[in-house]
Amino acid sequence: MRSKPSIEAVAREAGVSIATVSRVLNGTKPVSAATRERVEAAVSALDYRVNPFGRSLSTGQSRILLMLMPDFANPYYAEIVRGAAAVSRQAGYTLLPADLEAWTGTADASLPTLLGSLSDGVINLVPMSDQAARREAANGKPWVNCSEFMPGSDVPYVSIDHRQAATDAVQYLINKGHRRIGFITSDERFLYARQRREGYDAALLRAGLAPAPELVCVTGDNSYAAGSQAAASLLAVVDPPSAVFAVSDTLAIGAIKCFSKAGRRVPHDVAVMGFDDVPIADIFEPGLTTVAQPMVELGAAAAEMLLALLDGQRPAPRILQHRLVLRESV
């Protein structure tokens, strides 16, 4: 099999000009039924596929949307991708998720750069504290933030109200009678982490509970193992908490695992509240009480907003609703 046929080969095969081939390929201009058929025959005879590089170089767009994600392994992100992919696709765009996990802390920023310039726009889920990183990643392209937005910036975003959600969660714990409430968080470079901490603090304050620094653990990531370690350290403080609020379900599940191994019954000895409501939250034993984020909707909204941006509009920020889902761990 010889090398890939170009549009010219198709034109020759069909006995028409390349412009005509382009027209039937894209449906941009009317073409007589007869020629159309000849072209289509040639296309399939040659097994021709348009070369996206040629096309994009010419049109200036790729119809690819990039999604920058902090971590493929967290099921939370998989759901968001699903939502975003569906709306992108139906608008004729392809959503490309890229896991930046391997690239953080690396001097080599070529992935974001390459992909950034490959795409027509980007949906960002990773923390972008400094301006440099932000410009780097967006590369002048339209972009929107999802969950991680920049307060005060003019980049459109969609998120839940992390602060309020955390307050609601902790308030629920307080209403259940808890007074010593631990807090397990992942990485405070993330806005969600900072805002949920604020919500935690606010709920404590409102209830007249003294903040207890020894009860807050910053793990660095959202792995199960990190949750377990945090729980272990909470168990080690002099007056251990009777409840803990974790900023993700994975952390919460890791914590429960640790508590169980240590012989503490959940929720009897210690209550555990998660965040996200990923699929495993409903399956794990005990069922995890958690703050549900509308993950699919977040992804879908992000894609819609990006599409609007590409369309020249100025989409307004959106805050979606969270809700407490009560299961057995609290």
Added chain:
Amino acid sequence: MRSKPSIEAVAREAGVSIATVSRVLNGTKPVSAATRERVEAAVSALDYRVNPFGRSLSTGQSRILLMLMPDFANPYYAEIVRGAAAVSRQAGYTLLPADLEAWTGTADASLPTLLGSLSDGVINLVPMSDQAARREAANGKPWVNCSEFMPGSDVPYVSIDHRQAATDAVQYLINKGHRRIGFITSDERFLYARQRREGYDAALLRAGLAPAPELVCVTGDNSYAAGSQAAASLLAVVDPPSAVFAVSDTLAIGAIKCFSKAGRRVPHDVAVMGFDDVPIADIFEPGLTTVAQPMVELGAAAAEMLLALLDGQRPAPRILQHRLVLRESV
């Protein structure tokens, strides 16, 4: 801010020709220190990034590797991506994972087609039974199969020995004294599913156990919910199994959930064996006894083989080792 600067703008700014700019960008040919500096200054002054479309159109390659995945949501695949991404990256390639889940059954095959022609090669994890789909996806590009290979084809692959692994798992159950062993599988379009079923059958046969069609459940997917439903149906047969072997950890965990809800203790009343050894397997209660696949290594090997292929070599198929990891569910 004006539109993106091209290489020509850089050349003008630096007072050199575009060829020279290209040379310092790529280090292809020697350039005097003085001009190099001028060019570099121009590049950063203009915040220039090379346009990947122009470059790829010219070179005929993109340095992008595509990974075709059946389902982002299954943690199993996340681990494989991790392995493949690491080796791709260090070879100067970017790994792009694409979730085909949304596209299966769709007439629109544009995702695979677009991405296929965007990339220099593909790592395939989805079942490719028919030739058409296979050619479509590869689009004449080098490709390798990972886990899902095509027996008898000349496409390089890396996998474990699914059949043997399943036999080992079931044999272990048999050694534990089980005689009625259920089997929960996902989707028999997958080679892994067919081969693990063969292994299950073989182990039964060798032990002189009669095959019991009422004990095998084909769910269609690997969700927790599917595992639960399958378990429920197993509970409903006249002589329910004392052990069940599921082809994935997610299915196994779903099954355990169902058994627990039905008041059956695992492993006391019914033993459950999973497959994959994803992170949650170690955290779930009870800890899941499972067949561990070297997921990261599978991904890494797949990437290495693809790279070899791109290098003109003919990599030999590889079979990696599985191993039983014993926890509490059996």
Added chain:
DNA sequence: CTGAAAGCGCTAACAT
């Protein structure tokens, strides 16, 4: 060591 120029495959005026 550097520049001029010929493409790479495609789209979109502009003709006809």
Added chain:
DNA sequence: ATGTTAGCGCTTTCAG
């Protein structure tokens, strides 16, 4: 309705 042609941004001979 169809063909001609000028780019899109880049790499790479080929000259010098």
